[in-house]
Amino acid sequence: MEHKHTQTAARDLATVGLMIALAFTLSWLESLIPFSFGVPGVKLGLSNLVVVTALYALPLRRSFPVALARILLAGLLFGNGFSLIYSLAGGMLSFGVMLLLKRGAFSPAGVSVAGGVSHNLGQFAAACILLGTNGLFYYLPVLLASGLVTGLLIGGVALPVIRRLDRAGFTENGKGEEKNG
């Protein structure tokens, strides 16, 4: 049993690759769904499921590349130059906030909610700088509300995934973390 818990470099690399591929696939899947709320920036953010999971299952030096690579890949293939800037601003702020809250008194559901809201907040800040108009504040409450709802949905799915990875001894701290869910 003991060797199962050993994190070898090869296993880490394979896990990171797998997670990037998974996030990329989810981004692609989402780009196929004709979901539009009529407000720019509002979307499901399916690939955030992988980032939340990676945050709990992998050490920081492995989870950060997953978060960054999924943004760059999806931005280059499904977006354009500007959407990449928005995704980067949102994704990086979201990752930082989730990393901080993970250490606090929050379950993956709360961390995911904070991630969803801060993602939209980062995008909003980028849009304010790029578009140079204060009319955007009209959209802010809608963006935050959508981040809350999608974050809750993603967190609800991530919770059982992380619990199962924990039980399988797959996560950073083996069975020690989140044992009571």
Add this chain to the structure above:
Amino acid sequence: MKKGDLVLILGLLAVIGALFAVFWLPKKSGGGAAVVRIDGETVETLALGTDAEKRYESADGGYNVVTVKDGRVSVTAANCRDRICARHRPVSKNGECIVCLPHCFTVTVEQTAAPEGGVDAVA
């Protein structure tokens, strides 16, 4: 779910509610003009009192067509990727805004200093 999660969600709901109250409730008054901006620069100010239809070119051959009709402004055509701007409902109240992110294009309804109908920017 932990206790912290509930506190976080309730806190966020309070913030969102407050933001809705601040940015959505006082918008009852009709706006004076629609301000068109590209890349943050004000391109044109259209009086809402005068019907008009104008086409605005942005970088890389992009365009948005802005229509003012019955005191309301909308984006009626655009060649951006997502067309979120063109699907947006017409706006007429102060602070309301239509955004086209791919073209860095915004139309914002504002209470301008110029009296209604006094803006001579309409072609």
